Amino acid sequence: MREPGLAFERDAGGGIGVIRSFAHLRLVVDIESAHRMFDIAAGTRDFRLLRLVPAALRCVERIEPGDPMPGFLLDDDPELPEEHHLYAATSALVERLAATAGEEGQALAEAMRRIPPGPTMFESAVAHCITQGGFAMGTMAPLARRLQKLANAHARVLAAAAGQPDYASMEKMLRRTRESLGADRRWAGDLLTRALDALVPQIARPRRTAETILAQGVAAMRRPLPLEAPTRLIREQERYRERLLDLSVFWRRLATAWLAVDPDTTDRREIEALARNALRRLALVPLYRIEEPEA
Incomplete structure (x- = not known):
């Protein structure tokens, strides 16, 4: 080995x-x-x-x-996401806590509003609730720990979405390549041009899938479910992150390769290989299947 x-x-x-x-x-x-x-x-x-x-x-x-x-x-536990992803995730969590949680959750949300996001955010909020609000540590600490895991899980979803390949540029280059080949009478009706004709309508699928998965992850943080026991929500966020990671692993190299294409100078064999590769990836149906969120 x-x-x-x-x-x-x-x-x-x-x-x-x-x-x-x-x-x-x-x-x-x-x-x-x-x-x-x-x-x-x-x-x-x-x-x-x-x-x-x-x-x-x-x-x-x-x-x-x-x-x-x-x-x-x-x-x-993976490394903490970057601060701006953590900030967005905790902001969504605070809004939900303030709207749907019980007394302890609302007190924790109010304390978190006053503390900058970071690794010690939840610990500081718990300390404030205990010293200033008179809440019991045995109640606040476990609740904060569970909510911290949820915030981190959602932040990782945001990070995975931000780390997706540049699908839009890949789509743009593919369309440019199709237009360039189609404008050349020598290649207007050959197999490669026809393959690109079949590829252009489908090539937005990975981008749309990533956008839909991210939207599902964000919507899950807003659904009116009790946050005192967020285990199911954490698992749901982890599934969204895994789906986004799968997409990026399968498409990053190919998307980068398409960005290096020049429709006028790149060898047709290279374009043919990239088109064949893209069609094979698009044939992986489970990669783009959108699952309905749990009720």
Whole structure:
């Protein structure tokens, strides 16, 4: 597993790509039987690590031997999102607390209004409620901890949405390429032009999916449900974040590649490969399925 040049990536169809850069080869393998290719005995530590590769590739784009395990798989709390995402998430939480929560929740919301967002925001709000409001620590501290997890989960949804590829620029370049090829009589009716004709109406799907998932995450924070037990809401936000991560992992490299296209000078074979790649990604129906929020 520590062979030089070895790495793992996902291919356009979702399979696990095993990269051997020293030989310029890319092998797509079934992860269930990949241990045989590496001569790894079933049940060993390397065998178990190999089975974690598909899950890890939902968090990162490329895995090489010796890379640390993503914290997401270790059940660690990921690093706190950037302050502006945390601010937006806590602002939404404060509005909801003030409108729907009980006495403790409203007191916590009022205290949070006076404290800048950050890692100590909830602790400071709890301290204010205990010292100034006379609330019991045994009531306020568990409530604040649960709400902090919810705010962090929503902030990570906002961060995942902000980290999406530049879909709009990819769509614009694809349309420009189609127009350029269509204006050239030599290529007006060839297979590549027809493929681009089929691709242009679909290419907005990942952007619209990301926008819809983000809208669902924001709407979930506004639904009138009791926040004293937000476990279901936290799980819901985590699912939205995972969906957004899946989208970005599958589209980031391809979107970047389309931005490097010049319709007048880029080799047609490269454009053909990018178009084929995009069509394969768009064929992954579950990636764009919009699930109805829980009642």
